[in-house]
Amino acid sequence: MLRTHTCGELNSKSIGKQVELSGWVSTRRDHGKLTFIDLRDRYGITQCVFNPEKHNKTHSLAKDLRSEFVVKVNGKVQKRPSGTENKDIPTGDVEVEVEELEIFSPAEPLPFELDGRIEVNEDLRMKHRYLDLRTERMKKNIEARHRIVKVFRDYFDKLNFLEIETPMLAKSTPEGARDYLVPSRVHAGKFYALPQSPQIYKQLLMLSGLDRYVQIVKCFRDEDLRADRQPEFTQVDVEMSFIEQDDIIRVIEGAVELVMKEYKGLSVKTPFPRMTYEEAMDRFGSDKPDTRFGLELIDLSKELSDTEFNIFNTVLKSGGVLKAIVAPGMGGHSRKEHDKLHDVVKVYGAKGLSTLRVEKTGFDSQISKFLKEKHFKEVVKKTNAKEGDLILIVADKPGIVNTSLGELRNYLGRKLELIDKSKFNFLWVVDFPLFEWDDDDERWKSMHHPFTSPINEDVKYLEKEPGRVRSNAYDLVLNGSEIGGGSIRIHNREMQQRMFKALGISESEAQEKFGFMMDSFKYGAPPHGGIALGLDRFVALLAEEDSIREVVAFPKNKAAEGVMEGSPSEVDDKQLKELSLKKDLKKK
RNA sequence: GCCCCUGUAGUCUAAUGGUUAGGAUACAGCCCUGUCAAGGCUGUGAUUCGGGUUCGAACCCCGGCGGGGGCGCCA
Numbered sequence: 001m002l003r004t005h006t007c008g009e010l011n012s013k014s015i016g017k018q019v020e021l022s023g024w025v026s027t028r029r030d031h032g033k034l035t036f037i038d039l040r041d042r043y044g045i046t047q048c049v050f051n052p053e054k055h056n057k058t059h060s061l062a063k064d065l066r067s068e069f070v071v072k073v074n075g076k077v078q079k080r081p082s083g084t085e086n087k088d089i090p091t092g093d094v095e096v097e098v099e100e101l102e103i104f105s106p107a108e109p110l111p112f113e114l115d116g117r118i119e120v121n122e123d124l125r126m127k128h129r130y131l132d133l134r135t136e137r138m139k140k141n142i143e144a145r146h147r148i149v150k151v152f153r154d155y156f157d158k159l160n161f162l163e164i165e166t167p168m169l170a171k172s173t174p175e176g177a178r179d180y181l182v183p184s185r186v187h188a189g190k191f192y193a194l195p196q197s198p199q200i201y202k203q204l205l206m207l208s209g210l211d212r213y214v215q216i217v218k219c220f221r222d223e224d225l226r227a228d229r230q231p232e233f234t235q236v237d238v239e240m241s242f243i244e245q246d247d248i249i250r251v252i253e254g255a256v257e258l259v260m261k262e263y264k265g266l267s268v269k270t271p272f273p274r275m276t277y278e279e280a281m282d283r284f285g286s287d288k289p290d291t292r293f294g295l296e297l298i299d300l301s302k303e304l305s306d307t308e309f310n311i312f313n314t315v316l317k318s319g320g321v322l323k324a325i326v327a328p329g330m331g332g333h334s335r336k337e338h339d340k341l342h343d344v345v346k347v348y349g350a351k352g353l354s355t356l357r358v359e360k361t362g363f364d365s366q367i368s369k370f371l372k373e374k375h376f377k378e379v380v381k382k383t384n385a386k387e388g389d390l391i392l393i394v395a396d397k398p399g400i401v402n403t404s405l406g407e408l409r410n411y412l413g414r415k416l417e418l419i420d421k422s423k424f425n426f427l428w429v430v431d432f433p434l435f436e437w438d439d440d441d442e443r444w445k446s447m448h449h450p451f452t453s454p455i456n457e458d459v460k461y462l463e464k465e466p467g468r469v470r471s472n473a474y475d476l477v478l479n480g481s482e483i484g485g486g487s488i489r490i491h492n493r494e495m496q497q498r499m500f501k502a503l504g505i506s507e508s509e510a511q512e513k514f515g516f517m518m519d520s521f522k523y524g525a526p527p528h529g530g531i532a533l534g535l536d537r538f539v540a541l542l543a544e545e546d547s548i549r550e551v552v553a554f555p556k557n558k559a560a561e562g563v564m565e566g567s568p569s570e571v572d573d574k575q576l577k578e579l580s581l582k583k584d585l586k587k588k
Numbered sequence: 589g590c591c592c593c594u595g596u597a598g599u600c601u602a603a604u605g606g607u608u609a610g611g612a613u614a615c616a617g618c619c620c621u622g623u624c625a626a627g628g629c630u631g632u633g634a635u636u637c638g639g640g641u642u643c644g645a646a647c648c649c650c651g652g653c654g655g656g657g658g659c660g661c662c663a
Contacts, residue, residue: 033620036622038624051621052621084623084624089624109598110598113599117600119600223661224660229662436663445663448663558657
């Protein structure tokens with residue numbers, strides 16, 4: 001061993017010991033005679049002192065030390081002179097008086113500083129991620145991730161779950177996200193797909209009777225990135241047999257409760273509140289509402305059904321709705337700030353935003369000339385708005401109204417500082433619709449995935465009114481972020497066939513793509529269901545980071561590049577030839 | 589595919605049409621025996637690229653390149 005102790009473990013009990021420490025030179029304080037270095041490793045920092053009167057040769061060697069040199073020191077642990085202790089670090093009562101110094105590796109000046117005092121450009125951090133990971137912030141995040149994963153693993157192990165690996169080289173599926181493809185060398189012209197999730201495999205494990213499955217697993221989706229979306233990400237993937245929705249929910253609540261306790265030291269109340277999808281959309285305009293603050297959406301379709309404002313009337317006639325949120329005290333804000341609110345809703349497809357300042361006897365608004373006194377009274381009554389508030393109305397198709405106002409609500413929650421950042425509000429959103437209409441393809445698509453079971457009492461609408469069918473699907477939401485989603489699956493061949501039919505997947509295509517799964521149902525299929533938690537998002541939220549890149553050791557940038565190693569990269573023609581591939585870089 | 593923000597020494601940041609482009613930190617040199625973001629003194633070092641407007645551009649406009657946030661997309 002090149003050390004007897006780590007840099008985090010010496011304390012007053014170690015005084016007098018001869019020790020050897022290895023690590024990075026975090027800082028150097030040269031007083032001309034006495035020289036101090038803070039030696040750092042994963043475990044902490046220990047002050048080492050070089051005294052020229054006792055060890056002159058070693059002291060002059062220490063003159064050459066610079067930040068981030070990797071060294072080994074050998075010396076005696078001594079008590080620091082009284083009054084010079086450092087209470088900020090656990091090793092602060094002692095120091096090592098260095099007798100021998102070995103430099104393993106010098107270091108050039110770093111491209112950026114590691115002390116965390118200033119926020120460094122992310123691109124530069126990514127180019128030198130190995131340096132970035134030396135910072136306290138990243139070390140904490142990486143450790144957080146490990147600890148959280150370990151809590152999950154231990155928890156599921158105790159409950160008899162088996163962790164089972166499923167293939168990374170899988171089969172491309174037609175529905176859902178774009179697949180990352182891997183060309184087959186042996187089968188020219190054929191491709192594996194990296195799994196978007198182990199969905200089918202874990203269901204087949206249930207068919208096999210393995211009963212309780214968990215896997216901490218990488219998944220891949222070739223779609224554009226966001227602060228909370230990486231092309232490869234990690235799921236805590238769970239599947240269980242002979243269970244109902246409540247059972248999955250209870251198991252996951254237990255796991256989450258434990259993570260919160262072990263990692264954050266917080267007791268969260270279980271069971272978590274539940275809300276139907278319909279209620280969430282209605283009240284919050286979102287299927288992942290942030291319940292840490294109010295500002296709920298209020299339907300004014302009735303109250304404003306007889307104004308002289310043509311836009312409202314046209315919208316209402318064509319099946320649209322009028323909804324509002326009340327921004328407390330924002331009536332007094334500037335025109336510029338009101339314009340900003342327009343910009344927020346525009347992004348989500350709303351054509352306009354009506355802003356009504358509430359005054360004593362009426363509205364001050366660009367549309368007040370279309371409103372009568374009774375409108376003022378009824379709107380104020382319904383919304384509970386006070387003088388000085390700002391009522392914000394979007395009139396449009398229900399989907400656009402909900403999304404744009406829902407996002408405006410989130411914007412205002414932040415802007416008006418209505419969010420208690422110390423809160424961790426978990427919420428189950430249940431009874432998701434089974435399908436959603438796809439305007440481009442002009443057909444119904446699975447909201448969750450095509451193996452999700454419909455709620456029994458809605459099965460009768462499956463063929464005639466697919467939009468009305470609710471499903472046994474549920475999402476776990478934390479502070480307005482979706483951190484998991486799951487469902488009770490179909491375990492019956494006939495129902496699965498009806499589902500594919502409703503999705504417009506032909507029998508032959510279903511057979512070609514999912515035949516092995518359909519066949520499996522012939523041989524005894526248990527009722528089963530599961531869930532997948534987005535580990536990266538969950539860890540990021542708990543670590544209080546805005547981007548999941550901060551909790552991934554080597555993430556991709558916005559353009560899906562690994563900027564450090566330079567991926568993706570060209571490959572040579574020989575590799576392509578072996579794979580029977582040919583480049584065609586013509587843009588369509 | 590689209591929208592928005594952004595680019596000043598190694599790093600972070602100031603300068604809103606006229607500055608010797610300022611500061612912090614890092615780096616280099618000198619001084620210093622109790623510091624711990626050590627301190628003091630001195631020094632090196634910058635406007636992403638191309639074009640335009642202007643007497644004059646870091647600053648305004650157009651385009652390229654780089655980075656970020658978002659819409660679409662993400663069952």
